[in-house]
Amino acid sequence: xxxxxxxxxxxxxxxxxxxxxxxxxxxxxxxxxxxxxxxxxxxxxxxxxxxxxxxxxxxxxxxxxxxxxxxxxxxxxxxxxxxxxxxxxxxxxxxxxxxxxxxxxxxxxxxxxxxxxxxxxxxxxxxxxxxxxxxxxxxxxxxxxxxxxxxxxxxxxxxxxxxxxxxxxxxxxxxxxxxxxxxxxxxxxxxxxxxxxxxxxxxxxxxxxxxxxxxxxxxxxxxxxxxxxxxxxxxxxxxxxxxxxxxxxxxxxxxx
Amino acid sequence: xxxxxxxxxxxxxxxxxxxxxxxxxxxxxxxxxxxxxxxxxxxxxxxxxxxxxxxxxxxxxxxxxxxxxxxxxxxxxxxxxxxxxxxxxxxxxxxxxxxxxxxxxxxxxxxxxxxxxxxxxxxxxxxxxxxxxxxxxxxxxxxxxxxxxxxxxxxxxxxxxxxxxxxxxxxxxxxxxxxxxxxxxxxxxxxxxxxxxxxxxxxxxxxxxxxxxxxxxxxxxxxxxxxxxxxxxxxxxxxxxxxxxxxxxxxxxxxxxxxxxxxxxx
Numbered sequence: 001x002x003x004x005x006x007x008x009x010x011x012x013x014x015x016x017x018x019x020x021x022x023x024x025x026x027x028x029x030x031x032x033x034x035x036x037x038x039x040x041x042x043x044x045x046x047x048x049x050x051x052x053x054x055x056x057x058x059x060x061x062x063x064x065x066x067x068x069x070x071x072x073x074x075x076x077x078x079x080x081x082x083x084x085x086x087x088x089x090x091x092x093x094x095x096x097x098x099x100x101x102x103x104x105x106x107x108x109x110x111x112x113x114x115x116x117x118x119x120x121x122x123x124x125x126x127x128x129x130x131x132x133x134x135x136x137x138x139x140x141x142x143x144x145x146x147x148x149x150x151x152x153x154x155x156x157x158x159x160x161x162x163x164x165x166x167x168x169x170x171x172x173x174x175x176x177x178x179x180x181x182x183x184x185x186x187x188x189x190x191x192x193x194x195x196x197x198x199x200x201x202x203x204x205x206x207x208x209x210x211x212x213x214x215x216x217x218x219x220x221x222x223x224x225x226x227x228x229x230x231x232x233x234x235x236x237x238x239x240x241x242x243x244x245x246x247x248x249x250x251x252x253x254x255x256x
Numbered sequence: 257x258x259x260x261x262x263x264x265x266x267x268x269x270x271x272x273x274x275x276x277x278x279x280x281x282x283x284x285x286x287x288x289x290x291x292x293x294x295x296x297x298x299x300x301x302x303x304x305x306x307x308x309x310x311x312x313x314x315x316x317x318x319x320x321x322x323x324x325x326x327x328x329x330x331x332x333x334x335x336x337x338x339x340x341x342x343x344x345x346x347x348x349x350x351x352x353x354x355x356x357x358x359x360x361x362x363x364x365x366x367x368x369x370x371x372x373x374x375x376x377x378x379x380x381x382x383x384x385x386x387x388x389x390x391x392x393x394x395x396x397x398x399x400x401x402x403x404x405x406x407x408x409x410x411x412x413x414x415x416x417x418x419x420x421x422x423x424x425x426x427x428x429x430x431x432x433x434x435x436x437x438x439x440x441x442x443x444x445x446x447x448x449x450x451x452x453x454x455x456x457x458x459x460x461x462x463x464x465x466x467x468x469x470x471x472x473x474x475x476x477x478x479x480x481x482x483x484x485x486x487x488x489x490x491x492x493x494x495x496x497x498x499x500x501x502x503x504x505x506x507x508x509x510x511x512x513x514x515x516x517x518x519x520x521x522x
Binding site for chain 1: 309312314333334336338339340342343344346348349350359360362363364417
């Protein structure tokens, strides 16, 4: 167990440590100015000194991402279930979803800012929800439709009712697609919440703090916020991986 | 006496009324006795799987009738008179082995304790008791197919419908599974309709082999196989090879006439 853990985590940790050491050495040896590239140790120092402030603003961005993620997830699920039941609805939403995946829909946040009060968090959360909705909808709708022909014939041969086929076959089958969607959507929810802050609104989140720090030449502090943003994204990814393990134990065995 | 399955004047046309109708089956008549093991054999496109699905009431005939235990195929399906197994096991990934076997019982509203004990009984029958709590992907192809058979038998159907269930298995596993199937059927007294491409498999398993010809699917010959109780020695007996040859020649028979008349018709 421990040797397996070391073997799995050892190489990336070693690589990370070497990378940071090389970075530190490079900056010191070449005497690079902090506004170009600060030392990792200095970034860590800033992170440490401002931990209270960082925690406060990371919580704002994190909450926006989380609320948007949950709302988008719920909406995507409900719509996918409806679309699998009523094919007309699916035909209406399908092309829209494909188009949405190809467009930088994040710019919608500017419009949401106008629609809702610019001092509220609603536009950002709404933006996250929209991005998450399409990912969840596309994946789950596909999963609900893709039950294998053999399994459907089996259910027929047992004389299973429509509702039983949905409950025992289509939904569990769709679940694996939902988890795939969640793994894509969770980090993207953070990115969206983060980028949304660049389109105006309250200056209380990680994104706006990075912009402020850089523009007022507090570059190392800016990097400390970037570090926090990375950690936030990783946290969301780790949470989605935990959900996957819990919801689909059979899948977890296969991938490891 | 009522037959386990009575197929009368069956005709099945796909795409009827459109520009490209396909006659999959024509004028099929077949009576299967209780406890009989029947194989359907023939080249691809001879309609053997279609015939199986008609008996299973998964599709409807264009003309003719199928009666199972004296009932219509639709009533037989509702009453749970038959179990099915396909080339793919069709096991549910998210259910462990014992819960896969329980699935049909669950759908039929059996209570939990009862269906668990029945599922374990079935796993004992296919000798997979030790794997009850494993997931399907942890099992070999042959073991998965055994789970599928246990599942098909779980609600004690009188009739077992199998569509090339051993088609994806290697030769060794396949022969082993054939012996297992014969043992299981002897235990349960099931009537079986078995679709296959393999002549030795059909001869080894069956009381009668129904040889089918394609375009449109018809019964070309019915070969009686009276080899007595099967054992591993059966596969090496001269009588076995004689039956294999008989089926092979029945399969060739229509090819010759087909080739001869085919030229004339054009």
